[in-house]
Amino acid sequence: MADNFLEAYGKETSRDVGTRTMNYFRELFSLEMPLGRMMKMMPGMIKFATASKDTREDLFKFMPQMMPMMKQAFTGKKEE
Amino acid sequence: MLEQVKDWDDDFYEKFKPIAMGFVNEAEKCLQCGKCTGQCPAAAVTPSYNPRKIIRDLVNGNLKRVLSSVELWQCFFCSGCFSVCPMDINFPFFVFMFRLAAMNEGYGWEDVKQLEGYAEKDYLRKGITVSTFERNPEVVETIGDISKIRMEAGLPPERKVSDRGLAEINMISDLSGMTSFMKKIGGVELLDCKTCNDEQAKRCKTKPLPSKVGKIKTKLRFYNYGEPGGKAHAEA
Numbered sequence: 001m002a003d004n005f006l007e008a009y010g011k012e013t014s015r016d017v018g019t020r021t022m023n024y025f026r027e028l029f030s031l032e033m034p035l036g037r038m039m040k041m042m043p044g045m046i047k048f049a050t051a052s053k054d055t056r057e058d059l060f061k062f063m064p065q066m067m068p069m070m071k072q073a074f075t076g077k078k079e080e
Numbered sequence: 081m082l083e084q085v086k087d088w089d090d091d092f093y094e095k096f097k098p099i100a101m102g103f104v105n106e107a108e109k110c111l112q113c114g115k116c117t118g119q120c121p122a123a124a125v126t127p128s129y130n131p132r133k134i135i136r137d138l139v140n141g142n143l144k145r146v147l148s149s150v151e152l153w154q155c156f157f158c159s160g161c162f163s164v165c166p167m168d169i170n171f172p173f174f175v176f177m178f179r180l181a182a183m184n185e186g187y188g189w190e191d192v193k194q195l196e197g198y199a200e201k202d203y204l205r206k207g208i209t210v211s212t213f214e215r216n217p218e219v220v221e222t223i224g225d226i227s228k229i230r231m232e233a234g235l236p237p238e239r240k241v242s243d244r245g246l247a248e249i250n251m252i253s254d255l256s257g258m259t260s261f262m263k264k265i266g267g268v269e270l271l272d273c274k275t276c277n278d279e280q281a282k283r284c285k286t287k288p289l290p291s292k293v294g295k296i297k298t299k300l301r302f303y304n305y306g307e308p309g310g311k312a313h314a315e316a
Contacts, residue, residue: 014142040257
C-alpha cells in the first residue's frame with residue numbers, strides 16, 4: 001500500500017491527472033447531448049409525463065424546444 | 081520520495097479557467113497573504129488544512145497533491161475565506177469543483193457517504209430531502225424531534241408534498257443525475273473497527289483507513305499539507 005500521494009499515483013504525472021480532470025469537467029459541463037445522456041434523462045421525463053394529465057400537458061408544451069436536442073442525440077449531428 | 085517538475089502541470093489552471101465558468105478565475109492573483117487561513121474555523125481545529133497552500137497548488141497545477149488530500153474535504157463552506165480575500169478569490173467554489181474531481185479520481189466517497197444518513201432515503205416517494213429524524217441527543221431531550229415540534233404547532237408530522245411537486249422532484253432528480261448519484265453512494269461500504277485486520281489497525285493510528293467498497297473504488301487519502309492537528313494544536 002502506498003505511503004504518500006506520489007507513490008499512490010505511481011508513474012502518472014500531474015499532467016496525466018490534469019488531462020483526466022479536464023476531460024471530466026468538459027463532459028460534466030458540456031451542452032452536447034449524446035445519446036447516452038439522453039437515455040439517462042428519459043426515465044425522469046417519462047415519470048413526469050405519466051404522473052398526471054396536467055404534467056403531461058406541461059411537458060408537451062416544451063416539445064418544440066426539446067426536439068432539436070433529441071434529434072441531435074439520435075442522429076449525432078448538430079443543427080446549424 | 082521527492083516531488084519533481086513533472087508533478088506540476090503549469091498549463092492546467094489556464095485550461096481550467098474557462099470551464100470553471102468564471103467562478104475561480106482570480107486564483108492567479110493570489111497574494112499568498114494567508115488571510116483565508118487565518119480566519120478559517122476548519123484550519124483552527126485542523127492546522128494541516130490550509131486554503132492558501134491549496135490555492136498555490138491549484139495555480140501551479142500540483143493536482144496529485146490536491147486531489148488525494150484529506151484537507152480538501154475539511155472545508156464546510158462558511159465562505160469566510162471568500163469574504164476576507166483582498167483579491168476576491170472564490171475559494172469555496174474551487175473546493176466544491178475539486179471535490180467532484182477528487183471523486184472522479186476515486187477519493188473522498190467515504191466522506192460523502194456520511195451525508196447519506198441525513199438525507200431522506202425515500203425522497204423520491206415522499207418529496208422531502210432532509211430527514212425529519214433529529215439525531216442530536218441534547219435537542220431530542222430538550223425540544224424533541226422535528227415531527228414533535230411540527231405537531232405542537234398544529235402541523236402534520238411530515239411536510240406533505242403535492243403530487244405535482246413529487247413528479248417534478250422525480251424528474252429533476254433523474255435529469256440532474258441525482259438518482260444515479262444516490263445509488264452510487266449506496267454502493268460504498270465503510271470499513272469499521274470490527275472488520276479490519278491487524279495491518280489496517282496499525283495504519284489506522286497514523287493515517288485514515290481506505291474504504292471498503294461496493295461498486296466504487298475508494299482510495300486511501302493522505303494528509304498532504306502537514307500532520308493532522310487537533311484540539312491541542314488549536315489551543316497552543
